[in-house]
Amino acid sequence: MSLSVYVHIPYCIQRCRYCDFTTFEQSTIMPPKEYLKLLLKEMKNRAFTIPEKLLRSIYFGGGTPSLVPAEHIVSIIHELANLGFILDKSTEVTIEINPATISRKSLDTYLNAGVNRFSVGAQTFDDSLLKLCGREHNAQQTRQTLDLLSQNQLNYSFDLLFALPGQSLDQLKSDLDIISEYQPKHLSAYCLTVPQGHPMEKGRPPEKDQLTMFKIIETHLRSLGLEKYEISNFAYPGFESAHNLSYWTNKAYWGLGLSAHSYLPEPNYGVRFWNSKSFKSYEAQVTLKPQLSPHETLPPEQKEALKPHESLTDICHMFLRMASGLPEAVLQNLFSSSILSHVWPRLDKLTSQGLLLRTEEGWRLSAQGELISNTLFAELTFNSEEIR
Ligand SMILES: C[S@@+](CC[C@H](N)C(=O)[O-])C[C@H]1O[C@@H](n2cnc3c(N)ncnc32)[C@H](O)[C@@H]1O
Ligand code: SF4
CATH class of the missing domain: 1.10.10 (Arc Repressor Mutant, subunit A)
Known part of the structure; x- marks a missing residue:
């Protein structure tokens, strides 16, 4: 057995209109340096409770991990190694990056620390749709980010969001044309999901057109050699996300940071536990009774032994x-x-x-x-x- 580690970085440039993840605009919460201290404390205090030390993957997700200083990401990777977790060339280390949030310098820092996979939140290359989503970046900036990754022959994936309000098939097709230009080795295609009554529901393509859109995406990606290996995920053979595969194949994962979820397949039918969404409780909990495991210290509403x-x-x-x-x-x-x-x-x-x-x-x-x-x-x- 091997372990996957998820590290949640809850900072964003903006709060996108459709997003339900635990993230905040950077200036509204605790500075990244303080948050890093909590993450390191959580790792130190909890590492002994995680039975598996061989790392299959590390995933920096968010939020926007590329918003915090790259050195913070390095410190987390180093701390995992200091705590006895085993990372080698076969460990997949992914960081989610938003367009316009990386530079040549930060890229080098990531690479030196062992990051070997980049997941780019492109969403769409249509500036009017990006605006409608409340995104700060534009398509030109996404291209610059993808160019930087391509020029350095790096392994990257990108997220495509479709079935947006007012999105036409032609708009979708131009996104697909740009994908053909870049030929990523992995792509996640997400159909916009918002709760009933959400303002972004208005003007969305009806369900039957959403299915048509998905079929068009699937056919196009297959023609590029990207095979669908999961409901929303496509990859060249051998480039499937090891981290996501851990989630879907009942492997252990350890979630660090605000709101992060963990799962251990043993004992019995497995246990789940998750961190609080509030900074205050998260801070109190990661400092509490470090000699006990999370399932012993967390309140009942933050853990479950699966039946x-x-x-x-x-x-x-x-x-x-x-x-x-x-x-x-x-x-x-x-x-x-x-x-x-x-x-x-x-x-x-x-x-x-x-x-x-x-x-x-x-x-x-x-x-x-x-x-x-x-x-x-x-x-x-x-x-x-x-x-x-
Ligand atoms: C947690 S986000 C983090 C990535 C990065 N911060 C970004 O948004 O560019 C991961 C991906 O989830 C997808 N996503 C977020 N909210 C969604 C929603 N309401 N419906 C469908 N996909 C969504 C987006 O494609 C996004 O890139
Ligand atoms: S950048 Fe990503 S994580 Fe942040 S609010 Fe937007 S969709 Fe959510």
């Missing part, structure tokens, strides 16, 4: 997100035959309905199943009455 039905539901949902699907062996390794006797008939039914396909190793979503994945996932949601 069999919850673990089973998570495993089915997470593995089926991926093109490789849900292996039968994974279910057999984790659950008793009496539990699985409730699962086989559901998988058989979904297969006979054409929503799942039987593969050599297990099951994967069919094209039709992908279209109605929410309904399909509801069928694979188990309750405590049936699974004990």
Whole structure:
């Protein structure tokens, strides 16, 4: 087993209109230097509770990690090594960067510290749509950032946001043309998601057009050699995100920083725990009783020991997100035959309905199943009455 580490950096240049992540405009909260001290304290105080030391991946996400001084990112990587975590060339180290927030100098600092993957929040190359989202950057700045990464032959991914209010197919197609120019090795395509009644719901393409948009994206990316390996993620073979794969394949991850989530697949059916979204409680909690593990010190609303039905539901949902699907062996390794006797008939039914396909190793979503994945996932949601 190996560990993935997520480090949350909660600073942004602006608060985008659609965003629900725990982030703040930089000037409105504690300075990055103070926050770094808390992160280092959390690492020191908690490292002994994390059973796995071999690092499969580190992911600096946010927020906008490229907004804080690059030396802070270096300090975190060094501290992980000082604490006995093992990083080598095979450890994937990603940083999310927003356009116009890196320089040649910060790039060198990241590279020297072992960062080997960059995830660029491009969203769209249409300036009017960027404005509508409340983004400060423009397409020209995204191009400058991507040029810097390309010229240095770096491994980068970018995020594409689609189905924005008023977005036409032509606007989407020009985004895709620019993707062809850059040919990233990895791309995440996110359909804008906002709650009902949100101001950005108005004027969005209707659901059927959103599906058409996704199909156009998928076809275009495939023509560039980018294969869909998860519902929203595309990569050249071998360039899939190791960090995200950890989330979807039931591996341990340790989340550091404000609001960050952690998961350990053991003991029993696994434990989840998560940090507070408030700076004040986060600070109090990372300093508290350092001799105890987070599941012993965190309040009940910040932790859960998974029950069999919850673990089973998570495993089915997470593995089926991926093109490789849900292996039968994974279910057999984790659950008793009496539990699985409730699962086989559901998988058989979904297969006979054409929503799942039987593969050599297990099951994967069919094209039709992908279209109605929410309904399909509801069928694979188990309750405590049936699974004990
Ligand atoms: C947590 S953000 C961090 C990346 C970076 N700060 C940025 O926004 O450019 C990761 C990605 O989530 C996506 N995202 C954020 N809010 C979203 C929403 N409401 N619907 C769909 N995608 C969203 C965006 O594409 C964004 O790049
Ligand atoms: S820059 Fe990214 S994380 Fe920050 S508010 Fe915008 S979408 Fe959210």
